[in-house]
Amino acid sequence: MTFKALLATKTGSKISAEVISMHEQDLMPGDVTVKIDYSTVNYKDALALSGYADVIKQFPLIGGIDFAGTVEASAYPGIAVGDRVVANGWGLSQTHHGGFAQKARVKGEWLVKLPDAFTTRDAMAIGTAGYTAMLSVLALEHGGLTPARGDILVTGANGGVGSIAIAILSTLGYRVVASTGRVAEHEYLSSLGAAQIIDRQTLSAQGPAITAEKWAGAVDSVGSHTLANVLARTQYRGVVTTCGLAQGMDLPGSVLPFILRNITLAGIDSVNAPQEARVQAWARLAKDLDLHKLERITQVVSLSEVPAVVGRMLQGQVRGRVVVDVNA
Known part of the structure; x- marks a missing residue:
């Protein structure tokens, strides 16, 4: 049997991706085979x-760090034919064929059964970005932050992590401050639940090591000077999560916020998170994410459109979530 896949190849230093026809025997080892409905x-x-x-x-290698679909064959205990499953991270699109295809064969331990609240399309509208946002919210809660503690800042607010973090936090009753380079998106961010919108330029340049307290916590996907400035303005015993490096992987800050304000910087890893954390995150998403807000931030493309989306995303021209219908 053959299936469509977006295969990435490399010639010299140049990477290209093309939709081709592949055979099931081209899939990599694994004890579960999944018919993919959507990726992202x-x-x-x-x-x-x-x-x-x-x-x-x-x-x-087939790209795509996540997918959702239905199990076609399984030799893994607890995963049966017909189960709807989602996969995020692990080795997908790194060392193992990923989700930009109509078929996947993976280790059963990489899969989470999809909560009944979600369709497979919903699962990829959430995707790794939304699952990461939920892990971030769980970390804020673990650090003791409640809505009564004060504002929560979300950087990179128009992106996938930022958009879903705003939607979740506002549903939970937090007052959310959204930082974005596209302040014209006021209506979009407000519709997700942002109570205040600030220009990312107020955080993106080098700033003082510590300054006036502003927010109880933050969800940051930007890194570099932005994260350093977020930390410098976080309240006493606040919590900041970090999951991205859109501005850079450096952290040009100071220990002062940590030793003078006793704040916590929590790293969020979605790739190798243990199964129990994944199951908890997806269960909470089913409970705390407004599907009407999710639909508002979602667009759907075909496999052949992915390279163009990649170009726009790197230029900061994509907001929200981009679902890939691998069967379109």
């Missing part, structure tokens, strides 16, 4: 297919 384009996918970051470790 995350920022990490854009880095991978553009070559801006060393994400893909071997070529040729």
